[in-house]
Amino acid sequence: MSSVLYDAQGPRAKRRNILLTVVFFALLLALLWWVYQGLNDKGQLEWAKWKPFFSGSEAWTTYILPGLKNTLIAAALSMVIALPLGAVFGIARLSDHVWVRVPAAIVVEFFRAIPVLILMIFGVALYSQYTSVSSDDRPLYAVVTGLVLYNASVLAEIVRAGILALPKGQTEAAQAIGLRKTQTMTSVLLPQAVTAMLPAIVSQLVVIVKDTALGGAVLTFPDLLSSANTMSSYYGANTIASFTVVAVIFIVLNFSLTSFAGWLEGRLRRGKKSTGAVVGAEAVEDIAGTAHTGAAGTTGAAGTADGTAKTSGTPGASGTSGTDKAAL
Amino acid sequence: MFDFLEGYDLLGAFWVTIKLTLLSAVGSLIWGTVLAALRVGPVPLMRGFGTAYVNIVRNIPLTVIILFTSLGLNQTLGISLGAHGFSHINFRLAVLGLIVYTSAFVCEAVRSGINTVPVGQAEAARAIGLNFTQVLRLVVLPQAFRSVVGPLTNVLIALTKNTTVAAAIGVAEAAALMKDMVENEAQLLLISAIFAFGFVVLTLPTGLILGWVGKKVAVKR
Amino acid sequence: MKLRKVTAASAAVLALAVTATACGSGDGGSGSGGGKKIKIGIKFDQPGIGQKTPQGYSGFDVDVATYVAKKLGYSADQIEWKESKSADRETMLQRGDVDFIAASYSITPERQQKVDFAGPYLLAHQDVLVRADDNSIKSPADLNSKKLCSVTGSTSAQNIKDKLAPKADLLKYPTYSACLNGLQNKAVDALTTDDSILAGYAAQPQFKGKFKLGGFKMTNENYGIGVKKGSDLKNKINKALQDMVADGSWKKAVDKNFGPAGYKNEPAPKIGDIKS
Numbered sequence: 001m002s003s004v005l006y007d008a009q010g011p012r013a014k015r016r017n018i019l020l021t022v023v024f025f026a027l028l029l030a031l032l033w034w035v036y037q038g039l040n041d042k043g044q045l046e047w048a049k050w051k052p053f054f055s056g057s058e059a060w061t062t063y064i065l066p067g068l069k070n071t072l073i074a075a076a077l078s079m080v081i082a083l084p085l086g087a088v089f090g091i092a093r094l095s096d097h098v099w100v101r102v103p104a105a106i107v108v109e110f111f112r113a114i115p116v117l118i119l120m121i122f123g124v125a126l127y128s129q130y131t132s133v134s135s136d137d138r139p140l141y142a143v144v145t146g147l148v149l150y151n152a153s154v155l156a157e158i159v160r161a162g163i164l165a166l167p168k169g170q171t172e173a174a175q176a177i178g179l180r181k182t183q184t185m186t187s188v189l190l191p192q193a194v195t196a197m198l199p200a201i202v203s204q205l206v207v208i209v210k211d212t213a214l215g216g217a218v219l220t221f222p223d224l225l226s227s228a229n230t231m232s233s234y235y236g237a238n239t240i241a242s243f244t245v246v247a248v249i250f251i252v253l254n255f256s257l258t259s260f261a262g263w264l265e266g267r268l269r270r271g272k273k274s275t276g277a278v279v280g281a282e283a284v285e286d287i288a289g290t291a292h293t294g295a296a297g298t299t300g301a302a303g304t305a306d307g308t309a310k311t312s313g314t315p316g317a318s319g320t321s322g323t324d325k326a327a328l
Numbered sequence: 329m330f331d332f333l334e335g336y337d338l339l340g341a342f343w344v345t346i347k348l349t350l351l352s353a354v355g356s357l358i359w360g361t362v363l364a365a366l367r368v369g370p371v372p373l374m375r376g377f378g379t380a381y382v383n384i385v386r387n388i389p390l391t392v393i394i395l396f397t398s399l400g401l402n403q404t405l406g407i408s409l410g411a412h413g414f415s416h417i418n419f420r421l422a423v424l425g426l427i428v429y430t431s432a433f434v435c436e437a438v439r440s441g442i443n444t445v446p447v448g449q450a451e452a453a454r455a456i457g458l459n460f461t462q463v464l465r466l467v468v469l470p471q472a473f474r475s476v477v478g479p480l481t482n483v484l485i486a487l488t489k490n491t492t493v494a495a496a497i498g499v500a501e502a503a504a505l506m507k508d509m510v511e512n513e514a515q516l517l518l519i520s521a522i523f524a525f526g527f528v529v530l531t532l533p534t535g536l537i538l539g540w541v542g543k544k545v546a547v548k549r
Numbered sequence: 550m551k552l553r554k555v556t557a558a559s560a561a562v563l564a565l566a567v568t569a570t571a572c573g574s575g576d577g578g579s580g581s582g583g584g585k586k587i588k589i590g591i592k593f594d595q596p597g598i599g600q601k602t603p604q605g606y607s608g609f610d611v612d613v614a615t616y617v618a619k620k621l622g623y624s625a626d627q628i629e630w631k632e633s634k635s636a637d638r639e640t641m642l643q644r645g646d647v648d649f650i651a652a653s654y655s656i657t658p659e660r661q662q663k664v665d666f667a668g669p670y671l672l673a674h675q676d677v678l679v680r681a682d683d684n685s686i687k688s689p690a691d692l693n694s695k696k697l698c699s700v701t702g703s704t705s706a707q708n709i710k711d712k713l714a715p716k717a718d719l720l721k722y723p724t725y726s727a728c729l730n731g732l733q734n735k736a737v738d739a740l741t742t743d744d745s746i747l748a749g750y751a752a753q754p755q756f757k758g759k760f761k762l763g764g765f766k767m768t769n770e771n772y773g774i775g776v777k778k779g780s781d782l783k784n785k786i787n788k789a790l791q792d793m794v795a796d797g798s799w800k801k802a803v804d805k806n807f808g809p810a811g812y813k814n815e816p817a818p819k820i821g822d823i824k825s
Binding site: 114124 | 368369370371372373374377383384386387388389390391392395396399400403404405406447450451454459460463464468485489490491492493495496502503506507510511516520523524527528531532
Binding site: 061134136230 | 594595601644733754
């Protein structure tokens, strides 16, 4: 891969690069060695601590898989509930009526400004004090509530970006053939926007899966992460081993979701039939962060949408998207 | 109405949240930029490291990273980052964990910023004989940063909210205090409103001010 | 063409989500199938007291609860075990999530205001667990210069901080097993909670000979069986506990669960005899 940031390498540059490679490799190796030594000294690499995961299935069937199942249930439930809710709020923010637009904007910005953990802690206390949800379900309800409130507002922004990313001609054509506003939205804009948003939605699923771990660590939700706790008390405090296994499962799960989102995005961008508008995975991180777009009012989000529309118009050529692999 | 607040150090807890945010922000800006430089640089091994780092870290829950700093680095490898006493040690570990996590996102933001700088800029820089580090330091990064104020603001706001995860290793920040309070006091809605308000106050001005700054400094093309 | 593929892809995502939720709801239904059930709250992560294992549940609290349930007319397979974390116990009883709780549950005046207790069925004491080769901790006061680990929501840690060793450096984790890791690696010097719980950890095969109890008897912890306030279960459970001591089952359960740990337990307490 040649980059515009540096010249084609001559003999001196090549030698320097080899030197850099060697030094960097040595540094990495030293770090790894240090970690290995440290763990080995403390007996963390003893086979006894890792055995439960590699010989026999009892560690998996008793602790890990039930935990993973709960993590997936919470993530899937949150997504399924948050998606329609987000769509409603996203569309409401595009409304022509101020009395719809403004309250929707306030709700969305409010929940995006609050940490998920705060929402979850609120959820747990809410369900235990004001409802008859049993103690088994309460952590799940609380985790899902927190995730839904937060992610619905993020999805609202994604939906809005997806609709705004569509070429203006779509709305104009719909109006020209006499469709009402609702009809324009439901039969022209939304179907296209949903397709455009798919990669962003899958990426948001990664965020949700990661956030379920909060419920395991701070609340009493029996998710994948908390299964590591129960497990390590039974297998003689193999804390490092348990947490490593759990971390690897998270990485594999999320990495496949991320790759799927990337694949989907590439596919949609290449597709000729659609309008070519795609809300990429990168847009999620922008949106997920912030009160920034909303702070600037309705025009703010158009910024995100503009960016996406620009890149998607002629794929690769404008090169403003972070997903384009060219270095510059 | 607010007498239940007595005995709780509300401002102290939010001050810890602010300190966590600021220290981690500075740290992850530096480390994230270094990572971005590695990722666009000429040395394949460094590029590979940068890519692997970002892909791994982005896919682990922050909670797991923070727990690892305590259980792994501190309790197993004996690192205490020069602090004495667990309240100090865990605070520093939380900052470290937040930097490790957030820098992956900073790296991606900076890299997308580098992508917005027109090719001609780098070509011109190379034409006058600048080498890779000079091209990056003198020409590309200054422009890239100006165009990524927006995305970086989002990362900063996400970071502010993510500091609550430090509660998992017992750092006495806002979420830890809130959990304590809702378990011991009856005014659930009021307590939640106070903490929600606290975070809105922390994040909204950040978004507004930096949003304005971003527009100001953006390179007009 | 492309659109159809995209629709197929989105259908796949949806299908994935639906199956994930479907297996979730299916699981919820299976619990209530087998006639009358009794719901008992225990600990899931305290070896020797209440621990979830691949073979089911084991520990002294589990044995006591099983015996009591039998006397109340429930066989072992009619018991539904629930995890009751320390901070959740009163709420679970008040709301009727469980019928009773046997989860290293000390009888205290504060708790008695919210729930009723049957028993006590075991007298334990707050103690510390230290490394077997560490002879520097001879009295609670020695903890002043030491690193101490406990769990969030535990009264033991606060007790040491408030009364016995105010200068101890306190670390709190969600579970004891996280503390054990640090204790083994010398990142902390002592782990504090009830000696009955500590003995269970010390007796785990992986830790044989590595840890020892301080033997300080810093407090009296009267383990009771918590029931909802005003519940008529209290008297029935008291009766069952008396039987358990009388017919030797209590002794058997003690030997089985605490024997390997070499834990010198106190004799069976009399019902209602709460040592402060």
